[in-house]
Amino acid sequence: MPKFFDKPQSASLAFMVAGAFWFVVGALYGMISAIHLVSPEFLPNVSWLVFGRERPVHVNTMLYGFVGTMLIGCGLYYTPALLRTRLWSERLAWASFFLWNITILSGPLGFSFGHTQGREYNEYIWSADMILMVAVLLLICNVVMTIANRTEEQLYVSVWYFMATFLWTAGNYPLGNVMWRPATGAMPGLIDSLFLWFWGHNLPGLLITPLATGAAYFVIPRMARTPLNSHTLSLLGFWLLIALYSHIGGHHVLQSPIPNWLKAVSIVDSVAMVVPVSIVVLNLWLTARQRGRLIWGDPAARLIMAGIAWYLITCIQGPVQSLPYLQRVTHFNNWTVGHAHIAMLGFGGYIALGAMYHILPLVTGRCIYSNRLVNLQFGLITFGLTGFFIVLTIAGLIQGNAWNNGETVYRVLPQLAPYFISRAALGVFILTGASVGFYNVVMSIRAGRELSVGELQRAEEAA
Numbered sequence: 001m002p003k004f005f006d007k008p009q010s011a012s013l014a015f016m017v018a019g020a021f022w023f024v025v026g027a028l029y030g031m032i033s034a035i036h037l038v039s040p041e042f043l044p045n046v047s048w049l050v051f052g053r054e055r056p057v058h059v060n061t062m063l064y065g066f067v068g069t070m071l072i073g074c075g076l077y078y079t080p081a082l083l084r085t086r087l088w089s090e091r092l093a094w095a096s097f098f099l100w101n102i103t104i105l106s107g108p109l110g111f112s113f114g115h116t117q118g119r120e121y122n123e124y125i126w127s128a129d130m131i132l133m134v135a136v137l138l139l140i141c142n143v144v145m146t147i148a149n150r151t152e153e154q155l156y157v158s159v160w161y162f163m164a165t166f167l168w169t170a171g172n173y174p175l176g177n178v179m180w181r182p183a184t185g186a187m188p189g190l191i192d193s194l195f196l197w198f199w200g201h202n203l204p205g206l207l208i209t210p211l212a213t214g215a216a217y218f219v220i221p222r223m224a225r226t227p228l229n230s231h232t233l234s235l236l237g238f239w240l241l242i243a244l245y246s247h248i249g250g251h252h253v254l255q256s257p258i259p260n261w262l263k264a265v266s267i268v269d270s271v272a273m274v275v276p277v278s279i280v281v282l283n284l285w286l287t288a289r290q291r292g293r294l295i296w297g298d299p300a301a302r303l304i305m306a307g308i309a310w311y312l313i314t315c316i317q318g319p320v321q322s323l324p325y326l327q328r329v330t331h332f333n334n335w336t337v338g339h340a341h342i343a344m345l346g347f348g349g350y351i352a353l354g355a356m357y358h359i360l361p362l363v364t365g366r367c368i369y370s371n372r373l374v375n376l377q378f379g380l381i382t383f384g385l386t387g388f389f390i391v392l393t394i395a396g397l398i399q400g401n402a403w404n405n406g407e408t409v410y411r412v413l414p415q416l417a418p419y420f421i422s423r424a425a426l427g428v429f430i431l432t433g434a435s436v437g438f439y440n441v442v443m444s445i446r447a448g449r450e451l452s453v454g455e456l457q458r459a460e461e462a463a
């Protein structure tokens, strides 16, 4: 195998670049989906570009491809750095890289031609599920061995989150995807909704959330040049996340005839989620407090703090929309789509981008090509996402009230048109932001100013 695959941190870099690439691809599919919701006759007679096929490509490419891939790349850098050792096997990490990305590629190549299990967030077909699981198992092996070979005694909380992400995914993904039934990847009847939402819920909660939280806990103290406010608090947040988040997926199907005890548990613990979320937000806030100039003056740290702000908003909205009475207005409509975007792009995506921009120079030995482009990307996606949140929330309230008043769908559609047109227009900002970001990443690797040995040492020592 060529030496290339042994180069330290090369797999981390590959994951981060792939994440930036998938952001552009996912945004393109999002744009086409949004246009199709406004103008269904756009690009007629292209069987693989119809809403039902491009929507899952958009969603899966964004979640696994952009946010997940980029955050794994960050973790493959900070885990060995925090353990003061090297990644156990760079080649194994490359193997995970190829397998992980084959699964993501099976979205645009497979879903578009009908190769899907057709269950939201569980669309990958069985063979792609298997490939993803092997990637996860290889990552577990690599991280465990890196921990075993560490020279640093203390396991900083980011390492806990990174390791736990893969352990949880190895347990949760096969369950939600019903992998023991390869033919359908589904259970019969209503019970399937519980399996489906077990993973549909734990994908954001126990894959994206721990990856993003781990990355934020790594970058913020470094940028603030101070230790984390409280290590104990950070671990309390970690254990509360797994104690509460793992079993509340029932809040996605509260309006269905699932057992009442499950609804009750889901609702109560959804509300209790404010505790671990507040712990993360407060701990990072107290770390960054009085270091405003360092944090807000740095484009990467600013993205992360903005991500934390979106996390807070998402997780105030989340418990509220878990209340069944309120959900009668917010369920089955664009309110939830608004929540999904601020959660996945606002929280997961912002932190992925911020951590990537922080780590990229450490991995490549080159400065970011243009901080102005990072700021431009920040502005574009912030404008687009804030707009998304507003128009989708209003559209959702119109739909929800109409539904509750027994109004027919076709009479509501004209009222929604301005919001759907606005969403498509706002998407252009996010797509441009994604493209600017990818260009900046590629240019940083090719033409970023080389860091001097002293600069690189100082940056690495801050870990």
Ligand code: HEM
Pocket (backbone or CB within 6 Å): 120, 204, 205, 208, 209, 251, 252, 270, 271, 273, 274, 277, 314, 315, 316, 317, 318, 319, 320, 321, 322, 327, 330, 331, 332, 336, 339, 340, 341, 343, 344, 347, 348
């Ligand atoms: C306190 C934390 C949270 C609570 C209690 C919560 C609650 C909920 C509820 C009740 C729904 C379903 C709404 C409906 O269908 O009517 C939902 C949807 C969703 N949530 Fe959250 N949420 C939280 C945080 C998050 C976070 C941190 C993420 C992402 C990392 C996230 C991602 C999503 C997504 C993608 C959906 C859309 C699912 C779909 O397609 O229907 N949520 N959330």
Ligand code: HEM
Pocket (backbone or CB within 6 Å): 027, 028, 030, 031, 032, 033, 034, 037, 055, 058, 059, 062, 063, 066, 067, 336, 337, 338, 340, 341, 344, 345, 349, 423, 424, 426, 427, 428, 430, 431
């Ligand atoms: C160019 C920007 C984007 C556009 C135009 C766009 C558009 C769309 C559209 C049209 C849908 C389908 C909504 C429906 O079925 O009614 C959707 C769903 C979704 N998008 Fe995006 N999107 C964009 C960016 C993103 C980003 C950056 C992420 C995550 C990082 C994301 C995550 C999601 C998720 C999780 C859903 C499923 C929501 C649900 O089922 O509740 N999108 N998006």
